[in-house]
Structure formats: structure tokens, C-alpha cells
Amino acid sequence: MRSPDQEDPFAPLRPLLAAEAAAEASPGGGIEAADLEQAVWLRLLELGGPPPEPDRWLRRAVRAEVRGHARRLRCERPYDDPDRAGPPTAGRGVEDQVLADEQRRAVRAAVRRLPGRCPEVVTALMSRSDPTYREISRELGISQGSLGPLRSRCLGCLRTILNSRVGSPGGRGNAR
Structure with missing residues (x-):
């Protein structure tokens, strides 16, 4: 005591x-x-x-x-869970998993290239914990009201970066 x-x-x-x-x-x-x-x-x-x-x-x-x-x-799932069909990747082929991994890597690389506070905002939005706007605004020190417009601008920049990476489709089958 x-x-x-x-x-x-x-x-x-x-x-x-x-x-x-x-x-x-x-x-x-x-x-x-x-x-x-x-x-x-x-x-x-x-x-x-x-x-x-x-x-x-x-x-x-x-x-x-x-x-x-x-x-x-x-x-976590209990052992006797009847809805559990197997591991989360069951039913997906190896090619699908590789393509999905490559796509995730490309998105993460594009997020790192975003300007200003956008990498922080988009990373917080992509978090597996699925935070609320309130949690994100507190974590980043941004007002909750400005988070929505900032999110829109950041996602627009991300869309532009990802679209420029893909390129425009060329004429198929035409040798020039």
C-alpha cells in the first residue's frame, strides 16, 4: 500500500x-x-x-x-465458422494475385509522388483501419471541414498520375 x-x-x-x-x-x-x-x-x-x-x-x-x-x-474467425470458405485468396489464381500486387505497388508509388500534404491524406484514407474523417483530421492536424476538399484535390492528382502512367491506347495491329 x-x-x-x-x-x-x-x-x-x-x-x-x-x-x-x-x-x-x-x-x-x-x-x-x-x-x-x-x-x-x-x-x-x-x-x-x-x-x-x-x-x-x-x-x-x-x-x-x-x-x-x-x-x-x-x-479472426472461430474454428467452427460455417461461412469460412478458406483463406482470403481462395478462388483467385496466381496471375490475379500477381496483378493485384502490381496494381497496389503502382498506386503506392503514385501516392508517394503526390504534392504537398496529399501523400499523408491519401495514405490515411487507404488505411486498413478505415478511419473516420474525424480521426484523420485529428491525426493530421487538419480541420475536419477542409479534409473533404483536400481529399478531392488529392484524389484528382492521383488520378492524373495514374492515367499518365498507363498512357493512351495506340492503334492496334497497325505497323507504322
Whole structure:
């Protein structure tokens, strides 16, 4: 038991963590605020002390736990799941997988060539965790209202880059 003269270094973090967990917990998503708090407390205790920027660290840790939970929900299946037909790539041929991989690489390369903040925005939009506009705007430090127009401009630039990569179709079968 801790004596009253010893101060708890984590005491200032309790209300902030409770608020972050309550804000990020999804009622129908299967994760509760208490579960989020517990997971983040475990991360904090593994650190051995409060992090240098506790408010920022807590926000990131809570979001990481939410993303991890969402990922597990998408990927995990019980052994007796009758809807499970096999691995996610079952039914796809090797050629289809290679073409899909090549297409993903081309899109990622085009995203890296985008101007300004567009690479950050498009990468956030393409995230497997499927973040909301609110989450993306908080993560990137952009107002939520300006995210939509910025997204449209960035996707237009991406479309232009990808179309220029493909080129225009030439005359087929005509030797010149």
C-alpha cells in the first residue's frame, strides 16, 4: 500500500485516459471504454513511468488499441465458422494475385509522388483501419471541414498520375 506522502506519477493521466477511452470506444464495435483503459494502462506500466508527452502518447495509444481491436475483429474467425470458405485468396489464381500486387505497388508509388500534404491524406484514407474523417483530421492536424476538399484535390492528382502512367491506347495491329 502506498503511503500518502508518495505521489502517484500516473494520477494526472487518469482523467485524460478515461476521456480518450470513452471518446474512442464504439458502442456497437465490441470494445468498451473500460477495456481500452485497461489495455493502455498495461502499455503505460510496460513503459516503467509516464511518457515524455503523456497527452499525445495517450491519444496515440488509445487509437492504436482501437485499430488493433478492429483488425482482430476483421481477421479472426472461430474454428467452427460455417461461412469460412478458406483463406482470403481462395478462388483467385496466381496471375490475379500477381496483378493485384502490381496494381497496389503502382498506386503506392503514385501516392508517394503526390504534392504537398496529399501523400499523408491519401495514405490515411487507404488505411486498413478505415478511419473516420474525424480521426484523420485529428491525426493530421487538419480541420475536419477542409479534409473533404483536400481529399478531392488529392484524389484528382492521383488520378492524373495514374492515367499518365498507363498512357493512351495506340492503334492496334497497325505497323507504322
